[in-house]
């Protein structure tokens with residue numbers, strides 16, 4: 001049995017353990033990434049971001065990959081190796097620890113003209129409930145919390161260009177840019193090293209998190225070039241711990257906050273027993289990350305490649321650099337040729353070729369798009385007889401959305417079920433409607449933890465979504481490809497690719513072997529899953545009764561300061577996401593609109609938060625939309641900004657793009673609980689993500705008001721009506737027209753300045769991000 005917390009801590013110096021002795025491109029068994037355990041005290045780590053040659057099992061050696069090099073201690077060993085790992089070790093942190101990281105940026109990146117340049121980078125711990133503020137390291141110089149407003153220029157380059165912070169400028173004011181302290185700078189450029197210190201609370205939710213660079217404008221490129229890794233907090237069995245947590249505990253009267261807890265404890269106890277008895281649970285970390293490479297010709301016997309680098313994003317004022325950058329990034333999206341959506345909704349290659357783990361344009365077979373699983377290309381996963389497996393699945397790439405399926409290679413292929421236990425590091429309640437899914441959509445940043453089991457006790461042995469224990473069955477873990485826009489001109493088409501092969505071994509002899517059931521008594525048989533379908537059109541078509549045309553746009557009425565959000569009032573935060581391509585007139589604009597908003601229906605009647613809470617508690621019939629679909633979003637400034645003849649300046653005013661050194665777009669009072677209404681006004685899918693905190697989705701409406709949507713992005717999350725359940729999220733898919741109603745608490749360690757944004761990193765870098773300031777409650 002292997003469980004994360006019990007894994008022997010290895011690591012120290014991350015010398016390339018994978019050597020060239022195996023056949024680089026032959027069949028190979030999946031290998032878990034190594035685990036680095038961090039326990040207080042003394043769990044300090046060093047992390048270097050650097051470039052080098054990575055050995056990628058299933059492919060070969062790849063030069064020029066960006067990688068994290070994780071070591072123990074507080075000093076960087078002197079060594080001359082340029083080996084990097086595409087998949088760094090999983091950083092596994094015990095709750096109640098302080099994780100201290102000394103980060104060094106050793107990256108040289110290439111601009112669109114091919115010139116190598118120093119660059120900026122930093123670290124973000126996605127999903128962790130830690131402070132944005134630094135603290136406690138006065139004896140060792142500045143230390144920061146999870147603060148994206150601090151960046152490090154390439155070590156030794158002495159060449160930061162950024163953000164008016166001044167590189168070592170004596171005029172640089174003291175203070176932490178994530179602190180909101182008076183006089184603190186809004187951004188800071190450190191020279192080479194950044195010290196981070198993260199206190200992981202004893203009651204931090206267990207689960208899968210990840211880390212990646214977050215320098216504004218550069219995140220997409222750095223993650224695309226290979227920089228990201230997994231973090232694990234706590235213990236898999238602690239995912240029982242779903243209620244009354246540090247953040248967003250749903251203590252609103254009437255929500256029956258802890259009702260599910262006892263049932264889940266029982267179920268997990270049953271699982272723990274089966275695990276202890278048989279030693280039959282294998283745990284795997286499957287991090288999905290894509291890179292692009294070109295094949296080098298020099299060594300035919302040993303395949304060798306070079307990273308096709310995502311270029312440094314140019315200064316927008318530099319017209320020719322901008323054009324070259326656009327050409328290169330367009331080429332990335334078309335590396336496997338055009339993709340078309342067939343009548344069945346499946347994507348198909350028109351000019352491209354797909355083989356396991358990779359695809360390419362048929363005319364350019366040496367330029368490849370590679371889809372790795374924990375740094376390996378198309379590994380083989382063997383599920384031993386009598387064993388079940390826990391798979392921690394994480395999308396740790398920049399832009400690609402995965403639509404995961406586990407399909408048998410039989411005469412009549414079947415889709416096997418993933419038994420979902422946790423989503424984005426938050427456990428699912430036990431009887432959560434239909435926990436078995438045969439398709440899981442992971443937008444960038446999303447994680448899911450699933451059990452892979454054979455048909456067993458408590459499950460109908462003839463169920464089509466599981467494997468008969470007496471049979472050997474081969475399957476493929478694949479992404480089905482996905483279209484993220486309402487039509488072929490909007491959004492992206494991501495390729496269908498096989499990611500791994502999976503072999504379920506047969507039990508020896510007749511199926512006599514004891515197959516531990518991981519279904520607790522009472523959890524019931526598996527329910528077959530229906531296909532995700534397009535949401536039903538709205539039953540009520542929006543017909544604005546308030547005469548929006550006669551109202552005039554007045555930007556002075558938008559407020560986004562602290563306010564009192566009560567269940568008996570109709571006040572919420574309205575957060576609208578939009579992007580639009582104005583072509584020659586203004587380019588592609590991305591932004592987020594924020595306002596304190598009074599909810600009214602089309603007839604001008606008040607809608608109280610309490611009405612929506614009540615709505616979200618009941619499961620609706622499929623055809624029925626939520627009351628949040630009836631909220632009038634009419635607004636004269638929005639009309640002006642988004643109408644047919646809107647000009648880019650008006651659009652950018654209503655949906656401002658992120659500014660690194662701007663004032664917060666929204667200010668909240670520490671300790672408050674807020675209700676947010678997220679609205680996607682655009683024609684493509686986005687993925688809302690907020691730093692430092694998690695949120696509870698109280699209700700959602702995906703009907704898009706009757707206009708076309710893109711249901712593929714929603715995937716499994718659309719199968720049951722949302723979701724006034726106590727599942728804490730740190731990202732949530734917003735398909736076109738979607739309205740998502742959620743509750744966020746700004747308690748615990750959230751004082752300071754941080755961001756929320758779309759986690760498609762292209763969108764984030766182009767400005768779909770906003771700053772929130774959490775201030776001390778006014779006296």
Ligand SMILES: [Cu+2]
Nearest residue numbers: 686758760763
């Ligand atoms: Cu987006």
